Each structure stands twice: as structure tokens, then as C-alpha cells.
Amino acid sequence: MLTATMLEDWRHAPGFDEAAFSEVHESGAQVVSIRMNPAKWKDSSGLSFPLGEKVPWNSYGFYLEQRPFFTFEPWLHAGVFYVQEASSMFLETAIRQTVDLSVPVMALDGCAAPGGKSTLIQSLLPPKSVLVSNEVIRNRATILEENLIKWGSPNSIVTSSDPREFAPLGPVFDLLVVDAPCSGSGLFRRDPDAAEGWSRDLVKLCSQRQQRILADYWQALKPGGILIYSTCSYSVEEDEAIADWIMESWDAVSLPLDIPEHWNIVTSQSSRFHAWGYRFYPDRLMGEGLFLAAFRKEDGEGKPPRPGKPKWEPIPARKQQGLKRWIADDWQTNFVTLNQSVIAWHSELEEMLMRLGNVYVRQAGLLMGKLAGEELIPETALALNQQRATSLPQLSFDWEQALRYLRKEEIPWSGSEKGWYLATFAGQSLGWLKLLGNRTNNYYPKEWRILKSS
Numbered sequence: 107m108l109t110a111t112m113l114e115d116w117r118h119a120p121g122f123d124e125a126a127f128s129e130v131h132e133s134g135a136q137v138v139s140i141r142m143n144p145a146k147w148k149d150s151s152g153l154s155f156p157l158g159e160k161v162p163w164n165s166y167g168f169y170l171e172q173r174p175f176f177t178f179e180p181w182l183h184a185g186v187f188y189v190q191e192a193s194s195m196f197l198e199t200a201i202r203q204t205v206d207l208s209v210p211v212m213a214l215d216g217c218a219a220p221g222g223k224s225t226l227i228q229s230l231l232p233p234k235s236v237l238v239s240n241e242v243i244r245n246r247a248t249i250l251e252e253n254l255i256k257w258g259s260p261n262s263i264v265t266s267s268d269p270r271e272f273a274p275l276g277p278v279f280d281l282l283v284v285d286a287p288c289s290g291s292g293l294f295r296r297d298p299d300a301a302e303g304w305s306r307d308l309v310k311l312c313s314q315r316q317q318r319i320l321a322d323y324w325q326a327l328k329p330g331g332i333l334i335y336s337t338c339s340y341s342v343e344e345d346e347a348i349a350d351w352i353m354e355s356w357d358a359v360s361l362p363l364d365i366p367e368h369w370n371i372v373t374s375q376s377s378r379f380h381a382w383g384y385r386f387y388p389d390r391l392m393g394e395g396l397f398l399a400a401f402r403k404e405d406g407e408g409k410p411p412r413p414g415k416p417k418w419e420p421i422p423a424r425k426q427q428g429l430k431r432w433i434a435d436d437w438q439t440n441f442v443t444l445n446q447s448v449i450a451w452h453s454e455l456e457e458m459l460m461r462l463g464n465v466y467v468r469q470a471g472l473l474m475g476k477l478a479g480e481e482l483i484p485e486t487a488l489a490l491n492q493q494r495a496t497s498l499p500q501l502s503f504d505w506e507q508a509l510r511y512l513r514k515e516e517i518p519w520s521g522s523e524k525g526w527y528l529a530t531f532a533g534q535s536l537g538w539l540k541l542l543g544n545r546t547n548n549y550y551p552k553e554w555r556i557l558k559s560s
């Protein structure tokens with residue numbers, strides 16, 4: 107699977123040990139890891155597998171001894187954990203060491219689908235922050251949106267535009283994460299077939315695309331803001347050479363990270379500007395290939411352009427009273443209607459939306475549902491959100507019932523209760539169920555339902 111051309115190219119990469127690297131690729135060894143959602147996870151009662159060792163560079167990451175059949179884990183669907191490659195979780199260390207997390211952060215994840223980095227960022231951001239997760243490819247934005255709804259943070263905006271739409275926004279973000287599309291060599295151990303598509307031309311093409319993406323997003327970063335750039339490629343052209351290109355193109359300061367030696371991460375410096383970079387090799391640590399580098403923006407005077415006009419309408423105070431019972435008492439929120447839906451969001455999120463210009467917004471804030479007269483028909487996003495009221499009626503399901511629910515099958519019911527109930531499994535909400543006396547309506551979204559029967 108590894109070709110002579112690849113090895114020839116990577117031989118000069120910092121920390122590359124050809125013999126050990128080739129051996130670990132031939133061994134077929136696989137590492138499985140998940141990251142827990144600190145906003146939902148209290149204990150492990152809803153997992154069918156034990157959590158193994160901690161991922162050293164992440165507060166909520168764990169290795170698993172074996173790969174469970176994740177589709178049949180109700181907590182995956184409830185957003186209690188996310189299946190993520192361990193090296194990628196290093197983003198937490200990079201953010202904690204470079205970004206001031208004691209004040210609200212306006213963040214942009216520029217290459218966001220399927221949402222691994224975005225959900226990680228959401229777990230770190232303080233209240234009143236906003237994370238804009240952009241994915242240019244529309245059908246990949248669908249899964250991004252689903253994963254963020256399940257993660258349940260109310261600070262989320264999901265957009266789907268070309269990075270060039272962000273350039274005119276001016277300096278609006280404190281943190282920019284660019285986990286760039288790349289030649290993908292860092293994942294060849296996990297997916298050997300992917301190696302067939304690799305070529306020097308691909309590396310070159312990716313490196314040009316990475317520069318284009320960075321050039322557009324850089325303009326939307328505030329002076330003093332932080333850029334975290336990462337790839338899953340071993341090629342210097344996509345890693346240290348891009349760090350050099352950033353240093354050459356703009357007034358950027360390369361930020362070193364403080365890394366314990368026993369993590370076995372290779373610290374590299376780019377050849378021209380000595381920019382710091384961090385390389386992960388699967389023969390040195392428990393994880394796949396990754397490169398990450400952090401920068402602070404020093405240039406970019408000026409203010410962001412004036413915010414646009416809102417496209418939403420505030421909800422009259424009379425109707426707001428009825429909506430408040432669905433959300434946590436201590437969440438300071440505004441209720442608005444947009445495209446006939448009720449949405450709850452905090453003022454910082456509303457301000458960010460007004461600054462997004464021509465960027466195409468797919469989802470913003472907490473989508474609560476639709477009003478039928480005075481009554482709210484709730485959305486699944488409300489059932490899964492961290493700011494949902496805890497006092498709402500719920501039905502607690504066992505494993506089998508939870509899977510029935512997630513397959514959108516009918517749930518047998520003999521009680522006489524009526525109304526909206528949360529379907530829960532091991533204390534975690536999966537979605538809504540409407541009780542209608544002697545039967546139920548399963549409101550789980552059709553597009554999300556589990557299709558596999560066993």
C-alpha cells in the first residue's frame with residue numbers, strides 16, 4: 107500500500123522513521139477512540155462497552171479496546187459521544203494554550219464536515235460564544251448539521267458557502283480553525299485503499315487549495331485572533347511549507363505549544379521562517395497521522411462592515427411566556443420566528459448572523475419548532491439541546507425500545523397519558539414521542555433513522 111514515491115517524499119519529513127512507520131502500516135493494527143460530550147455525559151451507564159485509557163491530549167477522549175457496533179449505541183444518537191480519531195483531539199490542547207477561554211469567543215471552523223473538530227470546539231467555548239461551522243460541499247453540510255444538533259450546543263451556526271464569501275466580512279472572528287482538505291496520507295493505516303488515490307500531483311493540488319482557503323478566511327480573522335491549521339497529511343508541502351507560506355504572506359506570529367515529551371509528538375520547524383508545527387506518527391503514539399500549527403494574526407486594521415438587516419421577527423411577549431417552559435430557566439435568550447419556525451438564541455449569536463453577509467446559513471441557534479396557534483410543535487433539535495428544560499415529561503426506554511424508537515418504528519403503549527414526551531435512554535434524550543391515549547406517534551426524524559435491523 108505504501109509506495110516507493112511516498113516513502114521517498116516523506117523520508118525528509120521531520121521525525122519520519124521509515125522502518126517503524128512501514129511496520130505499523132503493515133501490521134494492520136487499529137486504534138479506536140471516542141470523545142465524550144461534557145455537557146451531557148455524567149456516567150457510563152448507557153454504554154455497552156467499557157471506556158479504556160484516556161487520550162493524553164484531550165480531557166474527554168478515551169481509547170476503546172475493541173470497535174463496538176456504534177450504530178446500535180443509543181448514546182451516539184443522543185450526542186453523548188462522538189467517534190473521533192485520537193490525534194485529531196489534539197486540537198483541544200492547541201486551543202487551550204492559545205485562546206483566552208475566559209471570555210466569549212467568536213469562532214469559525216472553516217472546513218467543518220462531518221463535525222469532529224466543531225463538536226470538540228463546542229465543548230471548550232464559554233457561554234455566549236458563537237461557533238460558525240462552514241462546509242462548502244452541500245451534502246456534507248447535511249451530516250455536519252445533524253452532528254451539531256445532536257451535540258446540542260445552543261451556540262451553533264451551520265453555513266455552507268465557499269470560503270471566498272467570508273473574505274468581505276472583515277475581522278469578526280477570534281479563532282479560525284482550518285482543518286484543510288488534504289492528500290489524506292495520515293489515514294492510510296486505517297483505510298489502506300485510500301492510498302491508491304495518492305500522487306505527487308494530488309499533494310501539489312491540495313497545497314494550492316489550502317493556500318486559497320487560508321487566504322479567504324484570514325481576512326475574516328480579527329487582529330490578535332488565532333489561526334489553527336491542520337491536515338492529516340505527512341507531506342511537507344501541505345504542512346511546514348504552508349506554515350512558511352502563511353508567515354511569508356501575512357503578519358503572523360507562529361505560536362509554540364507546550365507538549366510533554368512522553369506524548370511522543372514530533373515538534374517541527376519550517377525551513378524558512380522556523381514556524382512551529384506538531385506531527386503525529388502512528389508508529390510513535392496511539393493515533394493516526396496529523397499535522398497542526400498555530401498562529402496569531404498581527405495585521406488587519408479596520409472594523410467589520412456594518413451589520414445587515416435581520417430577516418427574522420421577534421415573537422410577541424404574550425407568546426414568549428408559553429415558550430419559556432421548554433428551555434432552561436437560566437438561559438438568557440431571545441425568541442424569534444424565521445421561515446415560520448421558532449428559534450431561540452442569545453444576542454451574540456444574533457449579532458454574528460447579521461454580519462454573515464452573503465454566507466448561506468443552514469441552521470442557527472436552537473430550532474425549537476413551529477407554532478400552531480399558541481402551541482409549540484417541538485423539533486428534535488430541542489429534545490437534544492443542552493438548554494432544553496430538564497423538567498419536561500419523559501419516558502425512559504430500555505435498549506430494545508430505544509432502538510425501536512431510533513428506527514422510527516411504532517412504540518406500543520397502553521397508558522392513558524397524552525402530550526409531548528421525551529424518549530430517553532439511560533437518562534439521555536433521543537427525541538420526541540407524542541402520546542395519544544392508547545397509542546403513540548414517533549417523531550424521530552426520518553432522515554436520521556437507523557436502517558439496519560441487526
Ligand SMILES: C[S@@+](CC[C@H](N)C(=O)[O-])C[C@H]1O[C@@H](n2cnc3c(N)ncnc32)[C@H](O)[C@@H]1O
Nearest residue numbers: 217218219220221222223242243285286287319
Ligand atoms: C479534513 S476534512 C474536515 C474534517 C472536519 N474538520 C472534522 O474534524 O470532522 C476537510 C473538509 O474540507 C472540505 N473542503 C473541500 N474543498 C474545500 C474548499 N475548497 N474550501 C473549503 N473546504 C473545502 C471538505 O468537504 C471536507 O469536509
